[in-house]
Amino acid sequence: MSGSEGSAFVVVANRLPVDRIVAEDGRTTEWRRSPGGLVTALQPVLQAAEKGTWIGWSGDSSHIDPFTLDDMRLHPIPLDDEELRNYYEGFSNASLWPLYHDAVEQPIFRRRWWTSYERVNARFAERAASVAARGAVVWVQDYQLQLVPAMLRRLRPDVRIGFFLHIPFPPVELFMQLPRRLEILHGLLGADVIGFQQPLGAQNFLRLTRHLLDMKPKGHSVMVDDREVKVESFPISIDTASVEELAASEKVTRRAKEIRAELGDPRNIILGVDRLDYTKGIEHRLKAYRELLSEGRLAVPETVMVQVATPSRERVEHYRTLRSSVEREVGRINGDFGQVGLPAIHYLHQSYDRAELAALYRVADVMVVTPLRDGMNLVAKEYVSSRPDGDGALVLSEFTGAASDLKQAYQVNPHDLDEVKAGLLRAIQAPESDRRKRMRAMRRHLRGHDVKHWARGFLTALGVPETATAYNSGK
Ligand code: ADQ
Numbered sequence: 425m426s427g428s429e430g431s432a433f434v435v436v437a438n439r440l441p442v443d444r445i446v447a448e449d450g451r452t453t454e455w456r457r458s459p460g461g462l463v464t465a466l467q468p469v470l471q472a473a474e475k476g477t478w479i480g481w482s483g484d485s486s487h488i489d490p491f492t493l494d495d496m497r498l499h500p501i502p503l504d505d506e507e508l509r510n511y512y513e514g515f516s517n518a519s520l521w522p523l524y525h526d527a528v529e530q531p532i533f534r535r536r537w538w539t540s541y542e543r544v545n546a547r548f549a550e551r552a553a554s555v556a557a558r559g560a561v562v563w564v565q566d567y568q569l570q571l572v573p574a575m576l577r578r579l580r581p582d583v584r585i586g587f588f589l590h591i592p593f594p595p596v597e598l599f600m601q602l603p604r605r606l607e608i609l610h611g612l613l614g615a616d617v618i619g620f621q622q623p624l625g626a627q628n629f630l631r632l633t634r635h636l637l638d639m640k641p642k643g644h645s646v647m648v649d650d651r652e653v654k655v656e657s658f659p660i661s662i663d664t665a666s667v668e669e670l671a672a673s674e675k676v677t678r679r680a681k682e683i684r685a686e687l688g689d690p691r692n693i694i695l696g697v698d699r700l701d702y703t704k705g706i707e708h709r710l711k712a713y714r715e716l717l718s719e720g721r722l723a724v725p726e727t728v729m730v731q732v733a734t735p736s737r738e739r740v741e742h743y744r745t746l747r748s749s750v751e752r753e754v755g756r757i758n759g760d761f762g763q764v765g766l767p768a769i770h771y772l773h774q775s776y777d778r779a780e781l782a783a784l785y786r787v788a789d790v791m792v793v794t795p796l797r798d799g800m801n802l803v804a805k806e807y808v809s810s811r812p813d814g815d816g817a818l819v820l821s822e823f824t825g826a827a828s829d830l831k832q833a834y835q836v837n838p839h840d841l842d843e844v845k846a847g848l849l850r851a852i853q854a855p856e857s858d859r860r861k862r863m864r865a866m867r868r869h870l871r872g873h874d875v876k877h878w879a880r881g882f883l884t885a886l887g888v889p890e891t892a893t894a895y896n897s898g899k
Pocket residue numbers: 459460461462464465590591660697698699732733734774775776777781798799800801802803804806
């Protein structure tokens with residue numbers, strides 16, 4: 425349906441913003457909002473756009489017709505088992521993900537994964553080409569779809585193409601390890617704007633164009649034939665107003681009180697919320713907590729930790745290993761320091777709805793976010809904006825994108841265990857006035873730098889006319 429009746433604004437992402445839930449009778453299905461940073465950030469953008477379409481994997485292999493939900497046109501793309509193994513679990517999550525996160529786990533490369541990555545990228549590009557109206561804006565998301573910009577440009581030279589990378593972009597020396605590195609680079613350069621979370625990612629990319637392609641980047645752009653490609657950073661954020669509103673709601677306030685009581689009304693509640701991913705530094709923070717307990721600098725039941733770890737990529741080997749080691753460590757901490765009915769750590773390997781997460785943020789005296797590398801980290805931002813009482817303390821890894829925005833957090837190097845321990849103690853023992861001052865500054869920053877600010881910044885760089893999306897015009 426290309427041409428005038430197509431969509432003026434198209435998002436292309438690996439996943440749709442919803443998961444398909446099949447009821448027990450095996451016949452009826454419903455769609456539920458899926459967890460994850462990308463969805464949290466993009467759903468409000470697309471909902472605000474007129475005639476917006478989201479193209480993404482439905483979560484299974486069946487062909488599903490496009491449908492409309494919550495003001496969005498959704499176009500499900502099927503992936504078969506082989507594609508799931510090779511494109512998704514293989515090249516995307518066992519090669520690219522670790523490599524782009526500073527190789528904190530050894531990236532694995534297999535030749536057969538590449539063919540699948542190429543084929544799936546082509547399928548997304550073809551679908552985007554078929555739904556985009558003449559002159560439409562197509563915004564491609566993340567590391568799974570790095571070939572789409574160039575593929576789409578070949579099919580539809582009339583559309584404006586943006587690409588945003590949600591994860592870090594590695595330094596040249598690391599990127600050079602990647603088999604098919606030239607194809608990836610050419611794929612990305614098909615976009616008009618390539619966006620990164622941090623200035624460092626943009627710099628790494630520009631350096632690479634010089635190193636691998638002998639290009640001559642100038643300032644924030646590089647010329648590809650006669651076309652200018654802008655390469656800039658756009659730090660992503662949260663829908664601050666709605667996070668604040670939810671956290672202050674009566675339901676969440678009530679639930680927060682219940683949770684504190686259920687935890688035995690401890691003096692210090694330490695909270696971690698992450699996808700169960702080896703980049704998030706979960707093991708490092710557990711070790712720091714265990715050492716503080718064993719040295720008697722923290723004690724149960726006065727202090728309790730809650731670690732929520734959303735199930736993630738459970739068929740990828742690295743993730744299975746991580747899960748066992750986190751569960752072993754949790755067992756060890758509880759075995760050594762728990763008492764009957766009073767565990768030292770509550771470990772929840774589950775997904776929660778937004779209200780339950782908000783209630784957890786509200787009771788957390790200390791939020792601990794210790795990734796070894798993270799593009800941004802929205803959890804840190806959600807915590808800060810979920811404290812209508814103005815209190816709370818954030819311990820934050822300096823290797824997250826969020827560390828550049830949330831400068832008043834208690835920042836730590838997660839690789840330095842003593843520093844993590846000192847950061848935790850500092851946050852727990854900080855005078856109330858210090859905690860409040862820091863939180864106030866961070867909350868103010870997030871009000872001025874929310875997800876709309878991010879989207880507007882990117883779309884303006886892409887030269888999107890204000891009428892194309894209501895979001896861009898700030899309505
Ligand atoms: P993620 O690695 O998924 O995102 P993050 O930015 O922290 O990490 O976003 C996680 C999101 O999932 C948050 O909105 C959080 O509320 C939600 N979530 C976490 N645990 C949950 C649970 N148990 N139940 C329900 N929801 C849960 C990637 C990059 C990040 C980048 C984002 C956005 O890795 O660096 O910040 O994309 O660009």
